[in-house]
Amino acid sequence: MKQTISPYGGALKELFGTNTNALKGQAFDLPEWTLSQRQLCDVELLLCGAFSPLEGFMSQADYAGVVEHMRLADGTLWPMPITLDVSEAFAAGAQPGQRIALRDPEGLLIAFMEVSDRWVPDKAHEARCVLGSEDRAHPAAAYLFETAGAVYLGGRLTGITAPTHYDFKTLRYTPRQLREEFARRGWSRVVAFQTRNPMHRAHLELTFRAAQRVEANLLIHPVVGMTKPGDVDHYTRVRCYEHALRRFPEQTSMLSLLPLAMRMGGPREALWHAIIRRNYGCTHFIVGRDHASPGKDSLGREFYGPYDAHELLAAHRDEIGIEPVPFQAMVYVEERAEYVPVDEVEAGETVKSISGTELRRRLREGIDIPDWFTYPEIAAELRRTHPPRHRQGFTVFFTGLSGAGKSTLANALMVKLMETGGRPVTLLDGDIVRTHLSSELGFSREHRDLNVRRIGFVASEITKNGGVAICAPIAPYAATRRQVREMIEPVGGFVEVHVATPLDVCEERDRKGLYAKARAGLIKGFTGIDDPYESPVDPELRVDTSGLLPEQSIQRVLLKLEAMGFIAKPNG
Structure with missing residues (x-):
């Protein structure tokens, strides 16, 4: 060492x-x-x-x-x-x-x-x-x-061997290499900017002001390891950062990539980020609003206060070896035609902003992204890798008890989507996957989870390449379904459909006699009898097939896909 x-x-x-x-x-x-x-x-x-x-x-x-x-x-x-x-x-x-x-x-x-x-x-x-x-x-x-x-x-x-990266090799500096690069450039004061999102005009204004305030050069130091599920992929983000870097004065700023696995830990994470940037040789660190926050909890409340990170870094500023540079959110003031910190907005001024959710909606629906929000080349980069939903791949994930009607709906949906055309469609029915992909697996909880994750992996590859994957496993466990969603949402659409047919109806439909065998103790660990089915809390759609014809049920699914934008509405 x-x-x-x-x-x-x-x-x-x-x-x-x-x-x-x-x-x-x-x-x-x-x-x-x-x-x-x-x-x-x-x-x-x-x-x-x-x-x-x-x-x-x-x-x-x-x-x-x-x-x-x-x-x-x-x-x-x-x-x-x-x-x-x-x-x-x-x-x-x-x-x-x-x-x-x-x-x-x-x-x-x-x-x-x-x-x-x-x-x-x-x-x-x-x-x-x-x-x-x-x-x-x-x-x-x-x-x-x-x-x-x-x-x-x-x-x-x-x-023994540093992990191998084949992408953006010239932008991957170790702490020693980055310190040496600062010395080579003659930079003695460097302020680092942490980000896991594309940079837009507000970010450029914030970083430019921060560098001016502390009279330092700027290091854009984005995370390219693991961020929050659903974030823009790092390949797209790095291309956006390269565009953004050209907007700064020459020889004042540089870009380096950080292979960090974020925890989204709010104040503690901000303090961690600062210590890491000290190790990379920076003298100052920008701390923004809601730094490293994952957003809202399951009850709709923010996990952390907007400026909790500011307070924690201020409490330890004499110990961490790097100077925190706190910044409030930047907003666009229409009357001034510029971005200012939110606490500098005067009464009566018109404030404009676009949230991450609103930006994703505009990309998803092909709506204009205004020039005051971002630069044209960054908007074009985002549109290139995030086309409107009707051109994206997506997965429809049916889940429910055995006999609920998942396979019937999945087959009907496959036929309907193939009838309209436009995307390749693949059916990943539970029984089909068991035969061709998971034949060696049993029905323990571990094996059922592994089978569902395999389905999710295949579906993610289909979705990533612009196709439609239709999945119909029982998938009884909420945690495993969440893992599948997290595999797929970064590369396309994910639509969870809970086929919520009651247990007594499923038993009446039982063609193979599985429920009867489970009731008699001949089958152990059968979902709905002696093993739980954890119902989805917030699926995109819930369908009870007990009172509907298959045609009626599948129409509900098609209408949901249209409402979500995955099926293009007719012109005119």
Whole structure:
């Protein structure tokens, strides 16, 4: 491990080993863990020093201190737990004092980890302390309870190979490389701007004003690891950033990409972002309104106050080694024909703004995006990758009890969409998928979840490429359905249809006698009998087929698709 002192940001802890070729040969006899996307982001930033002073995944003592007090065991300020979550089965063979090999999904050896700690966390306590909520509407809470492994491992890392990126290679600076680039350019004061969204005129005005205020050069430092489900993909965003950069005065600004897995943790996340930018050599950090907020909870309330992040960074400004630059929201004042901070708007002035939701609606419906909001080249970039809904791929996901009528509706919808034409249509019926894609799976909860996730993956690929995927599994568990939605919504449309036919009607229709066998105890774990069906809380459509003819039911589905814009309305 190298430790260097730089005038740009202080000590860096880089965790790459020496003589890595010899080390690689030691991996074959070790337990191997395949890193998830989020874990791979964390490992990359640990190895390059972006998470300095961490030297690996946190020990239990460090984890406890961070969860409770935002401090490592030695008292160092650090607001976000960085832990390796693994399955119980893997943890059983990963004893403290043992080495494990960490590999990417393609099998490339990324690092060794010396396991120092192994524990089962209190996830509810972690969610309350770190995120302020256990609500699954928070993406990090959903990940914690529904995706993360049951056991945490802590320990020092020795890096072997940095994760490979084939995109935008010239824009991917490590902390050391970025510090050296600042020095080469003669930049001694650098203000960083964190973003996970495309930059529009308000963002440019905000960053320009911030740089002027603190007399610093500007680093646009967007996250290209994991952001909030449904965000614009990073390929599109980076092209937009490149357009935006051309609007700044020459030699005053630069763009670099950050492979961070965001937690959307509001104030704590903002503090974390600031420390990371200190490690990259920045001297100032812009803190905006609602910084790193996931939006509203399941009751429609904001998870965090709009300026909570400002207050937390102000409380720790003397300790974090980087100067926070707080900014209020920027709004367009029609009378002045310019953007100003919202607190500078005078009485009687006309304020204009377009929310992210409204922008998505305009893209979805092909409505004009005004020049006062964004630049034409950015609008064109967004339209290129986010066409109107009637030209997008989409998935219709039928879910309901066995015998509810899912397959009938799915087949009818397939025929209707093929009749009208315009997109390729693929049916992913539960029984069909079981035969051709999941024949080796049983009917345990684990296998049913895996089967549904496989359906979701195939549907996401169909949707991404402009087709229509029609899915009709039982899909009894809400968490798995949410995971499928999160796979698909970033690449196209997702329409969940709850076929809410009552259980007694489903039993009457039972052609295969499955309900009778389940009632007799001949089939175990049968949905609706001795295994629960978790009804969707807020599906796009709910249909009870017990009182409707199939033609009537499918008309409801078609009308919903038309209302949502996936089926183009007739001209004239």
